[in-house]
Amino acid sequence: MGSSIDIRLDSLVNPQPVNSRAALVANSASVRGTFYLETFGCQMNEHDSEKVAGVLLSRGYQRVENPEAASLILYNTCSIREKAAQKVFSRLGVYRELLGKDQKIGVLGCVAQQEGEEIFRRAPWVSLVCGSASYRNLPQLLAQVEAGEQRVTGLDNDTDETFETEITRRDNPCRAYITIIEGCDKACTYCVVPFTRGPERSRDSSRILAELRQLADVGYSEVQFLGQTVNSYADPSPRKMKFSELLVEAAQVPGIRRVRFTTSHPSDFGKDIVDAIDAHPAICNHIHLPVQSGSTRVLRAMRRTYSRQEYLEKIALIRAATRPIAVTTDIIVGFPGETEAEFAETLSLVDKVRYSGVFSFKYSTRPNTAALSMPDAVPEEEKRRRLAVLLEKQRNFQLEDLQKLRGTAVEVHVDGKSKKENQWYGHSSFNCVVNFSSSSEDLLGRYVNIRVTACTPNSLLGEHTL
Ligand code: SAM
Numbered sequence: 001m002g003s004s005i006d007i008r009l010d011s012l013v014n015p016q017p018v019n020s021r022a023a024l025v026a027n028s029a030s031v032r033g034t035f036y037l038e039t040f041g042c043q044m045n046e047h048d049s050e051k052v053a054g055v056l057l058s059r060g061y062q063r064v065e066n067p068e069a070a071s072l073i074l075y076n077t078c079s080i081r082e083k084a085a086q087k088v089f090s091r092l093g094v095y096r097e098l099l100g101k102d103q104k105i106g107v108l109g110c111v112a113q114q115e116g117e118e119i120f121r122r123a124p125w126v127s128l129v130c131g132s133a134s135y136r137n138l139p140q141l142l143a144q145v146e147a148g149e150q151r152v153t154g155l156d157n158d159t160d161e162t163f164e165t166e167i168t169r170r171d172n173p174c175r176a177y178i179t180i181i182e183g184c185d186k187a188c189t190y191c192v193v194p195f196t197r198g199p200e201r202s203r204d205s206s207r208i209l210a211e212l213r214q215l216a217d218v219g220y221s222e223v224q225f226l227g228q229t230v231n232s233y234a235d236p237s238p239r240k241m242k243f244s245e246l247l248v249e250a251a252q253v254p255g256i257r258r259v260r261f262t263t264s265h266p267s268d269f270g271k272d273i274v275d276a277i278d279a280h281p282a283i284c285n286h287i288h289l290p291v292q293s294g295s296t297r298v299l300r301a302m303r304r305t306y307s308r309q310e311y312l313e314k315i316a317l318i319r320a321a322t323r324p325i326a327v328t329t330d331i332i333v334g335f336p337g338e339t340e341a342e343f344a345e346t347l348s349l350v351d352k353v354r355y356s357g358v359f360s361f362k363y364s365t366r367p368n369t370a371a372l373s374m375p376d377a378v379p380e381e382e383k384r385r386r387l388a389v390l391l392e393k394q395r396n397f398q399l400e401d402l403q404k405l406r407g408t409a410v411e412v413h414v415d416g417k418s419k420k421e422n423q424w425y426g427h428s429s430f431n432c433v434v435n436f437s438s439s440s441e442d443l444l445g446r447y448v449n450i451r452v453t454a455c456t457p458n459s460l461l462g463e464h465t466l
């Protein structure tokens, strides 16, 4: 197994700024080219971009901070939001205006996979179209682009391979992401992910743990395992580690103080994960467990593979833990045919579970999905109303629950310093944002105890207790 290198933002090799085309020419003797990489979407997309940047750095490219200075502009796209393709084509129009002679542009990610060669038809100034399931072929695809080929594609979606990189150029100096499972084998009727990211592929546990040890060696103490259904992890190596065993082993790596994971699928969620959190304080007490709807009829129509009752049984497992565990979720309102009574079931589920956070979405159609042709669309105005009702309920719960923490102490991993003097921010193990005051000079990356003095619906406010 080859070893890999992790580059932290604060320890980048060759930090020379390259901010203009003139600088690009001046540097061209020593570097193959320069790249600008713009990313949209989820943490998984952010992390894919860190690995793509690693591939480019290892080919001798330098990163630049504006597109005008880049010989290669890459745009990593997301298709989870409504009208995603339309937004990508309009952005490509903006890039066209900027493009100088000899500059190339590539479209990566979910919209690249979804639109494929249509991108060349509508935006002929694009040279490369590559979906995430083909990132492992990026070195060859880049070589074709460098050789002057016009329409280079990486659109093979039917693969059992994962994207392994020699170098990952990590942007977040405090939390390192590690993809442990790529793609998705579920078939939720509203979701485009199985089409854009391909089938489920788990990475070898020994590779994951080797990457984790290297991260600890370069100073990372917090890691987050990523996957669309992270807990469906199925180790392809002879060790055949269960997901919960991987969590436990990760938590025991010297130097690692926090292990997170997202997103968990309720059907594959078991007591072993709760037991792992209970037994190992280094595994963060936060679980993101998307429910999508509180109605079993709607869940069936979404093909979510669990009922309301089964979901609530998983929640009961979590609530039975010795450590308090924060639960967050995703909810879609206005799925085709969702009645007022079914929406009321979602509200009553929110009452029962008392989530620490809800990401709520109005249903909207996605290409290729089964829900596209479902009858009884909920009118836009009604979706908006349901969303507002849900948000208001959740906002009140969050405010009430966070207020109860006033006067207590929370351990915060410090992510950054705000512009205001003596103001810092970070996250608790629950993944709650904590803004606090401290006169200490150098807190970045440290773990500090904060006394909670107040809160907003989405964050805690506090003071650093020395
Ligand atoms: N894999 C995760 C899971 O199983 O929950 C989530 C994947 S998706 C990137 C994130 C969220 O986007 C979903 O949980 C869902 O709530 C929302 N979403 C996906 N497709 C949607 C659609 N067509 N309309 C509205 N929301 C959608």
Ligand code: SF4
Residues within 6 Å of the ligand: 184, 185, 186, 187, 188, 191, 192, 193, 194, 228, 229, 265
């Ligand atoms: Fe999409 Fe469902 Fe897979 Fe999540 S589990 S990525 S919602 S198909």
